[in-house]
Amino acid sequence: MTDFAPRHLGPDDDAVARMLEVVGYPSLDAMVDAVVPESIRRxxxxxxxxxxxxxxALARVRALADRNTVVTSLIGGGYYGTVTPNVILRNVLENPAWYTAYTPYQPEISQGRLEALLNFQTMVAELTGLDLANASLLDEATAAAEAMTLARRRSKVAGATFFVDAECHPQVIEVVETRAEPLGIKVVAGDPHTDLGAHEVFGVLLAYPGTHGGVADHRATAAAAKEAGAVVCATADLLALTLLTPPGEWGADVVVGSAQRFGVPMGYGGPHAGFMAVSDDLKRSLPGRLVGVSVDAQGDRALRLALQTREQHIRREKATSNICTAQVLLAVMAAMYATYHGPDGLRAIADRVQRLTAAARGALVANGFRTTADTFFDTVTLRVPGDADRIVAAALAEGLNLRRVSADEVGFSLDETTTPEVVVRLLAAFGIAATVDELDLGAPSGLPAALRRTGDVLTHPTFHRYHSETEMMRYLRRLADMDLALDRTMIPLGSCTMKLNAAAEMIPITWPEFAHLHPFAxxxxxxxxxxxxxxxxxxxxxxxxxxxxxxxxxxxxxxxxxxxxxxxxxxxxxxxxxxxxxxxxxxxxxxxxxxxxxxxxxxxxxxxxxxxxxxxxxxxxxxxxxxxxxxxxxxxxxxxxxxxxxxxxxxxxxxxxxxxxxxxxxxxxxxxxxxxxxxxxxxxxxxxxxxxxxxxxxxxxxxxxxxxxxxxxxxxxxxxxxxxxxxxxxxxxxxxxxxxxxxxxxxxxxxxxxxxxxxxxxxxxxxQRATELAILSANYVAARLSPHYPVLYTGSHGLVAHECILDLRPIEKATGITNEDVAKRLIDHGFHAPTMSFPVPGTLMVEPTESESLAELDRFCDAMIEIKGEIDRVGAGEWPADDNPLVNAPHTAPVVGGDDWDHPYPRSLAGWPGGRPGHDGVEWKYWPPVGRIDGGYGDRNLVCSCPPVEDLAE
CATH class of the missing domain: 3.40.640.10 (Type I PLP-dependent aspartate aminotransferase-like (Major domain))
Structure with missing residues (x-):
């Protein structure tokens, strides 16, 4: 029997006793009584x-999973069956090096996930035909709402009306309406080709393809809208865009959608990586996160978050979006899916989906069924007056979920997982007897000839190199090795509670009964x-x-x-x-x-x-x-x-x-x-x-x-x-x-x-024990570090809650050493930094959580105390203020091992602060892949997609 709690909680009883002695309380109860006001104490x-x-516990959740029924979904509407390549499933989704990482606000120890996100941005930008894309948004519907507010900010049209193509997915329209109402924006839904001219709009959202399957030619509509001063936005399907003319080429200023079908299971609705791509003139209005290319202290290429990062903390009520997170893990999966398949593989998947859809539609039309559109990629909606419920039931008897549009219309969407056998069962639901051999896989394409994509896509070498499992496995390992995540070290971030993500908790999420359900099943x-x-x-x-x-x-x-x-x-x-x-x-x-x-x-x-x-x-x-x-x-x-x-x-x-x-x-x-x-x-x-x-x-x-x-x-x-x-x-x-x-x-x-x-x-x-240990751990860290760094705020008994703020402003005033210098020097010790300058500029906020052992807490405190000793040497004039282990941190292996060394401190101190680890210490050394990054350079020279091959050659 494996009792979970002792595995989750870092300090055991002996450690708790030693920590309480340092904090100065006889018992955990006594300390908690002193911390938590009696007026709220339960x-x-x-x-x-x-x-x-x-x-x-796993047996109990298994029983819940067994109550779900996995039926082959042909519902579509923004959610599709997909195959997660096993090399990505095992090495990303199930790999703590990826899922326990924090947001890459410390870029020097985040180069692996930043490169993966740069791949995602490049993929989205190229497929949509726009200049740059962000590092993901929350889902397609909220991305569409963000597009609406972006359009409102940038359009010079005085009115407050936003036009939405009625062919957008219903959930997209609803979220747009929810977000518009409190902002005083009027949303009008209709046919943009016939209804748009009757309204003065600041923006329009066009569907490409439409939710019912049609692939509309929006070129004239987009041109007219732009001529009237509107910002043209579009929803798009990334797989369809491997075959369709990208929206950026027919006039869209903003393109949004979901990357779900690029290897991310439906999961009863999420999480999935939404995306947004924009034209160059809108780049400074782009919400969310943006990965950009910069240089480090040695002039080498390095990646960092650019421009919009955490704008809410700077602009607060003047922020243009409240988005402060993304869907990084899912964006990484989608980017690696595209990398693994490459442009030829993606086109092959899309072409197969299109051919099977054409075969199914052709058989239905040949048997007298009428469709709502003559064009299609993967979705067909049929008019079945008064017969929708019977057909949906017949499909369910065949093990298929169809989309019931209304009592008179049903629809189906095919995807990467669809086989010819599924198409035969689909036809059977409509009363059509067929065999696999009888399917016409050469049926005419549903894509308009004028909208067929021409030219190459995903041309960067990244999308052409890693097609074998060996190469992809090594690529993912190489990226993961660049980063510091919770699988390597404590991440002592205040406000963000980087707790243990236990393996037993993670196991059920990949079970088919949870992973493969459509949210509208x-x-x-x-x-x-x-x-x-x-x-x-x-x-x-x-x-x-x-x-x-x-x-x-x-x-x-x-x-x-x-x-x-x-x-x-x-x-x-x-x-x-x-x-x-x-x-x-x-x-x-x-x-x-x-x-x-x-x-x-x-x-x-x-x-x-x-x-x-x-x-x-x-x-x-x-x-x-x-x-x-x-x-x-x-x-x-x-x-x-x-x-x-x-x-x-x-x-x-x-x-x-x-x-x-x-x-x-x-x-x-x-x-x-x-x-x-x-x-x-x-x-x-x-x-x-x-x-x-x-x-x-x-x-x-x-x-x-x-x-x-x-x-x-x-x-x-x-x-x-x-x-x-x-x-x-x-x-x-x-x-x-x-x-x-x-x-x-x-x-x-x-x-x-x-x-x-x-x-x-x-x-x-x-x-409750977890809470008490989180509070104890924070107070232990505060007690150990307060002689070296002032703890800025405490309660009435001199205690903190679950996090403490270390005030480095007096240190900076006396020595010139900043909280950023301390944060970067912690990298040399193998630690992620605490939260910098929030909520108080010039501080570090530390939150250890209940899952860290006393040994790890002490390792962190020892590193911070040693860094304070180095600060004192700078203050005493032993090292120059502009050349010391802190301002030069972090130190990379090429710097420490290079032929040239003209610093006033030894290489060993640069690379191995605290000495080389022995048998009683941590027996590995993390080397950051880049030195300190020049953020200003990255913003002044904004590059947000994979650098051109000729730049790499340089």
Whole structure:
């Protein structure tokens, strides 16, 4: 029997005793009592009974998986069967070197995933025919909404109307409408070729191909729209674009879509990598992350995030998007799928899909069926007056799911997994008897001759080299070896909770019963998913003290937006339409303010005091000033400064007395589980970062899940979804009402929900122990480092919550050494840096989590203390301020091993700080692949796709 909790929790009882001695408390209970205010402390244990044995928990989730029915899906509509090459499945999706990595904000130790993302950007840019693409967005629907707001910013048309092609997928149209309404944007859906001229629009979204299968020629429409001043956007299918003229060639300024069918399973809706590509003149309006090419300290080529990175933290309520994450792990998979198959392989897959579709359509037309369009790539919609239900049932009897468009229309979409035998079964559902040999695989193509792609695509050598499994395996290993992820070292990032992603938690996500379901499959085929969702919801309700949870938001930022939209809808439903002020402390996470603006609210900033707490006097003054215009307050608890604020109950009372709602950002829930519940101490709504507190991997910057949890009065306003009815067996509100969809799939990134389900199931009420050890670990680090680096904020007993902020500003003032210098020197020690300059410039925020052992905590503290010793030598004048181990860090192997060395410190200190490891230490040395990167150079000389071959030759 393998008891999970001791495997998840780093410090054992002996380590806890030693840590408590350093912190200065006789017991863990005594320390927690001193940290957590009594006014919010929950004394009852969590009503969660653990299934401690990993095998037993896996057997339980296996039983849930068995309740799902995997039926061959021909539903389409943006989700398709695909084959994940095993070399990518094993070496990326199932490889902790990839799934435990953090967002590449420290580029020197992220070159592998940055190269993979650059491949993704290059792939998308070339296939869409545009100048550059970002490093992925959350899904196709939210990418379309981002395209709408980009168009609004850049168009000079005075009106506020956005035209959407009715041939866009229904979920795309719904999310666009959800996002448009609070911004005062009017969305008109129709036929762009006949209806667009009747409207003055700032932007148009064209479908290519359409959801019902047609491949429209948009050239004249795009030209007319641009002539009228509109920004032309398009949704596109990457596989179809291997055969179709790219939208950038027929006039699109922005192209969005999903890379799901490039090797990423449907997963009942996600996660999948959305994409956005833009023309060069829109590059500085591009939302999300962008990988660019720069140089390092030695002048060698190096990659980094460019331009838009974390703009929310800089521009806050003036940010143009609240997106602060991506779908990196899935973008890497899609990019590697394209790399592995190459342009010829992708075209072969697309051509096979097209030929099978043509064969199926030809047989149907020959037997008297009428289609809704004469053109097609992989999708055909048929007119079957009054007969749709019978045909759908007949297809199900053949083991196929068709798309029921209406009582009079059915559709099917073929994909990479479709075989001729599947086509024969499809025809049988329509009453047509055929054999594989009778299929006409030479039937005329459904692609218009004028829109056939010409010229080469994916020309970079990367897409031509790695077609054997040997080469691909080595390429993936080489990229992974460039990076530091959680599989190598502690990642002590404050605010981002880089917890263990246990193997037992990860195992179920690749099971076919979870991985291969279409999000719009009949509800009875997903009974296991719904039971898992219901059980996870019940656990989160118990943990948070709320009453209902929606899992639809597929990132924390989208959970924020959904929560604020619920508050807005609640006020409007009560007639309080003037409530539009959102109070936000100046210490808040940058997405808070950006989300509030996107929800149609006006941000009013509340100050913080010298201790990092919300300034209660300023809060009262702002509430008095804005009165019945106050809609909500957004606070992070424990605070962004890493402190349990004593005044949180009073804060909730003040805002409630003014008629507002309290939004508690759940980013720091890892310090609350089992000890306090937001729903008990006054909060009305929170988003929960499942990729933080509940162990979903960060994946190099995504996937994430940001479910929104609410009190009962806000439950009717949770996100809805037109394509999914309320589940009849669930007592909680179904995902069909509320404020409209906030992501493409009804349950967001559903395939990774088994991960937090496994974590909660195996931990049960021992989740409280995890919280206590997270708090203890942070206070242990603070106690060890406070003699060397001032700890900026503490609570009333001199203790921190689950993270601590180290103040390097006095050090910089005295020596010139910055927090960035310390961060880069930590790389020489084999560590990822803590969070830099958030929430306070010039600081480092450390969060060790409960999963790190005392030995690893000590290794980190020892490295930080040794670095402080080096800073002191700079301060004493022993080393020049402009030539010392810190400002030159990180040191690469070529630098340390090179023939030239003219620095005033020895090579051994540069490359092996702390001495070469022996038998009692860590017996490996991480060498960063590049030196310190020149970020300014990368922004001034923006290159965001794979460099040309001639540049590589240079």
């Amino acid at each position: 004394r009852e244990p969590l009503a969660l009974t653990p299934v401690p044995d990993e095998s037993a 009949p509800a009875d085929q997903a009974a296991g998913y719904r039971q898992l969702v219901d059980e996870l919801e019940a656990a989160l309700v118990e943990i948070t003290g709320y009453d209902a949870v929606s899992f639809q938001p597929n990132a924390g930022s989208q959970g924020e937006l959904a929560g604020l939209l619920a508050i807005r809808a609640y006020h409007r439903d009560r007639g309080d339409t003037s409530r539009e002020v959102c109070l936000i402390p100046d210490s808040a996470h940058g997405t808070n303010a950006a989300s509030a603006v996107m929800a149609g609210m006006r941000v009013v900033v509340v100050g913080t005091d010298d201790h990092g707490n919300v300034d209660m006097d300023d809060l009262r003054a702002k509430v008095d000033e804005h009165g019945d215009r106050v809609a909500a307050v957004m606070v992070t608890y424990p605070s962004t400064h890493g402190v349990f604020e004593e005044g949180i109950v009073e804060l909730c009372r003040i805002v409630h007395d003014a008629g507002g709602q309290v939004y508690v950002d759940g980013a720091n829930l890892n310090a609350l589980v089992g000890l306090a519940r937001p729903g008990d101490f006054g909060a009305d709504v929170s988003h929960l970062n499942l990729h933080k507190t509940f162990c979903i991997p960060h994946g190099g910057g995504g996937p994430g899940v940001g479910p929104v949890a609410v009190r009962s009065h806000l439950a009717p306003y949770l996100p809805g979804h037109r394509l999914f009815p309320t589940h009849p067996d669930s007592g909680a509100p179904g995902p069909n009402g509320g404020v409209g969809a906030v992501s493409a799939a009804p349950f967001g990134s559903a395939v990774i929900l088994p991960i937090p389900w496994m974590y909660v199931t195996m931990m049960g009420d021992r989740l």
